[in-house]
Amino acid sequence: MRFQTIGWHKERLENLGHSIEKQRNKISNIKKDMGKDIERHLFLDSQIREAIKRGKESFDSDRLLVKRCLKTSVSEGDER
Secondary structure (H helix, E strand, O other): OOOOOOHHHHHHHHHHHHHHHHHHHHHHHHHHHHHHHHHHHHHHHHHHHHHHHHOOOOOOOOOHHHHHHHHHHHOOOOOO
């Protein structure tokens, strides 16, 4: 077993703290990205359902239900 100085242990502690903070930031970014992907998934699902309801065989995803989505976002206070 090797003994290390208190200074060495303090430096190790500080490095672990930095590592934890980096991991927290990564997790936060992953959560944000996942939230955006979930929103896109739900919106595309609603577009497909609406297109089927209207009897369409194809649709422009940049146009179908976009105004309705924007109105909902504005009314809910979303800053998109």
